[in-house]
Amino acid sequence: MMPSVAFTSMLSCAVAVSTVIAAAQTRDPRRSGFEDMSRESQAMQRDDTANPGMFAVLEGEELWRAKVGSRKTSCADCHQNAEVSMRGAAARYPSFSTAWNGPVDLQGQINLCRETRQNAPPFPLEGPELLALSAYVGKQSRGMSIAPPDDARLEPFRRQGEALYNMRQGQLNFSCANCHEDHAGQRLAGSLIPQGHPTGYPLYRLEWQGIGSLQRRLRGCLIGVRAEPYAYGAEEYIALELFLMSRARGMAVETPAIRP
Amino acid sequence: MVRWLFLIAALSVAPPAIAQLRAFAVVGDAIPQSLTGQAGDAARGRAVVTDRQKGLCLLCHTGPFPEQRFQGNLAPDLRGAGSRWDEGQLRLRLVDSSKVNPSTIMPAYYRLDRLTRVGGAWQGKPVLSAEEVEDVVAFLLTLKDTP
Known part of the structure; x- marks a missing residue:
């Protein structure tokens, strides 16, 4: 009796182990920072109701309907219901703007719309309005796969x-890759190094006690390695975002995410 | 035995910032002579090592610092560093670790060239002064016990 029980449990154990190994071999090695929080x-x-990033989303919803600029037009006047028209939009940015003749991120596109469609001044980069509107637009893609065009x-970008x-x-x-490619999952002082997938921007970072863009996050890393940070809106950030989004292709949008 | 001498003394062609570095000679995988001509102070070196704005060591390394929370694990444990390396070897690994391992992620603590887009506040300055490098060397030499 005993040997057969032992044998059965060994067998089931072996089956379980091989199943785990098979799963590990087929599993996508990419991890959102969410999984390590x-x-x-x-x-x-x-x-x-607990996510502080939702304050920005709600503020963004109001801005979506606000009539601004010399033409007194709102985002909604052209795009109507964001829950329909903006669904999946953030998952495709940065994209190529013919008006700008170059790649733009979502925030850049919002400001292009303001200037060319609403005849309104662009929002200051990293300001509360632009973060709010991009959080609202970004949230319409929540759960969808990142799908670079x-x-x-x-x-080239x-x-x-x-x-x-x-x-x-x-x-x-340091390069980004030195940490986020070669040492992801290890600890820099007390902090787990994430793989650096931009799945949830703009996001609420506990360290900031506020919402911020991917550019703010990249800036933080540049300052950390004692490099000269690029100015907000710099083409280098857009280029980095293009690469990071292609690297995160297929991962789910989390906007507005929380991060430590 | 391959030995070579490497002198950073090209003051006439170097930008002014480079002139701030003292000349030193690499012999094999070591810088045998003190950068300052003096022995460092191990107690001051310990303070540099544990200072997260100055030495930054514990961001990546763990070591025998029971009072220090949140030590990194990207790099070898500092325990036993003084048994693994001699004084000159430790000095070169601090001054410019890439001389020993070209792909290392360890910053060069006493080098100004071959750096890109250094932030304004840090331009023309090595991470540590020659005195601080000597203090850290003196401290690391005391770490004889391996983990």
């Missing part, structure tokens, strides 16, 4: 972003 932070992100005009990602810089001489 505390349960409390995960719960905060999941619950819209298949646009050959973007390719994406490659520029990849080169920047791998370029060592600053007094401490």
Whole structure:
């Protein structure tokens, strides 16, 4: 009796182990920073009534309807219901703007709309209005797969972003890849190094006690390695975002995410 | 035995900032002579190592610092550093670790060239002064116990 029980449990154990190994081999090795957050932070992100990023989303919803500029037009006047028209939009940015003749991120597109359609001044970069509107637009893609456009005009900029990602810089001489590629999952002092997928921007960062863009986050890393940060809106950030979004292709949009 | 001498003394062609660095000679995988001509102070070196704005060591390394929370694990444990390397080897690994391992992520603590887009506040300055490098060398030499 005993040997057969032992044998059966060994057998089931072996089956379980091989199943786990098979799963590990087929599983996507990419991880959103969400998976490595505390349960409390995960719960905060999941619950819209607890997620402080939702304040920006609600503010963005008001801005969507606000009639502005010399033409007194709102976003809604052209795009109507954002829940329909903006669904999936953020998952495709940065994209190529013919008006700008170059790649633009979502915030850049919002400002282009203001200038060319609403005849209104652009919002200051990283200001509360632009963060709010992009959080509102971004939220309409929540749960959808990141889907960078298949646009050959973007390719040189994406490659520029990849080169920047791998370029060592600053007094401490680190590239993005040195940490987020080669040492993701390890600890820089007390902080787990994430793989650096931009799945939830703009997001509420506990360290900031506020909402911020991917550019703000990239700026933080540049300052950390003692490099000269690029100015907000710089083409280098757009190029990096293009590369990071292509690297995160297929991962789910989390906007507005929470991060430590 | 391959030995070579490498002198950073090209003051006439170097930009002014480079002139701030003292000349030193690399022999094999070491800088045998003190950068300052003096021995460092191990107690001051410990303070540099644990200072997260100055030495930054514990962002990546763990070490025998029971009072320090949140030590990194990207790089080897500092325990036993003084057994693994001698004084000159430690000095070169601090001054410019890439001389030993070209792909290392460890910053060069006493080098100004071959850096890109250094932030304004840090331009023309090594991460540590020659005195601080000597203090850290003196401290690391005291870490004889391996983990």
